[in-house]
Amino acid sequence: MATTWIVAADSSRARVLQVAHPEQKLLEIEDLLNPEGRLQDREIASDALGRWSGPDRPGGNSMQGGAGPAEHAVELFAKRIGDYLDKARTDHRYDHLCIMAPPKFLGALRKALSKEVQKLVADEIPKDLSWLSAPELERYFAKGSGPAP
Numbered sequence: 001m002a003t004t005w006i007v008a009a010d011s012s013r014a015r016v017l018q019v020a021h022p023e024q025k026l027l028e029i030e031d032l033l034n035p036e037g038r039l040q041d042r043e044i045a046s047d048a049l050g051r052w053s054g055p056d057r058p059g060g061n062s063m064q065g066g067a068g069p070a071e072h073a074v075e076l077f078a079k080r081i082g083d084y085l086d087k088a089r090t091d092h093r094y095d096h097l098c099i100m101a102p103p104k105f106l107g108a109l110r111k112a113l114s115k116e117v118q119k120l121v122a123d124e125i126p127k128d129l130s131w132l133s134a135p136e137l138e139r140y141f142a143k144g145s146g147p148a149p
Contacts, residue, residue: 002095004122005029005088007081008130008137009101009109011074014081015130017137018094026134032084034077075108082112089117100125 006017006026016030088094097117101109103126113121132140 003093004096004098005085005094006098006137007085007100007109008132009081009099009105010128010130011077011102011105013130014077016084017134026138028134030084032077032081034073034080074105075112078105078108078112081109082114082117085117086114089114089120094120096120096122098123098125100127100129102126102128 001021003018003020006019008015008017012034014030014032014034015028016032017026018029019026085097097120099106099109099121106124106126110118129137129140
């Protein structure tokens with residue numbers, strides 16, 4: 001029987017659950033945390049943006065545009081999840097993957113997954129269900145709200 005992993009994640013937490021048989025209960029095998037995922041840019045950055053000026057550039061700062069510290073922390077967390085899933089794939093710990101995450105974080109996860117891991121993604125659910133316990137997720141799937149593990 002194929003082993004399916006369910007990743008329920010948001011920007012601050014990723015829970016990895018496993019089901020090897022349809023009759024089995026979900027088993028939580030990993031809980032990855034990212035405390036910076038809930039912070040604002042101003043809570044992460046401890047200093048003001050660098051300033052520069054000159055005859056051709058009257059006042060400005062050196063960090064206009066680009067990702068802020070909070071967005072960067074979320075990207076790093078998505079990469080950490082992607083690396084974890086890639087290592088588990090090479091160790092043959094799962095055969096299929098279901099990913100549940102809020103739409104914005106789901107996009108970050110897609111970018112962070114290797115091509116090989118992407119091939120194993122059987123389903124994606126654009127919802128934040130990371131706060132549900134394993135029994136609550138089982139009930140969620142039993143109602144037909146998501147793919148049956």
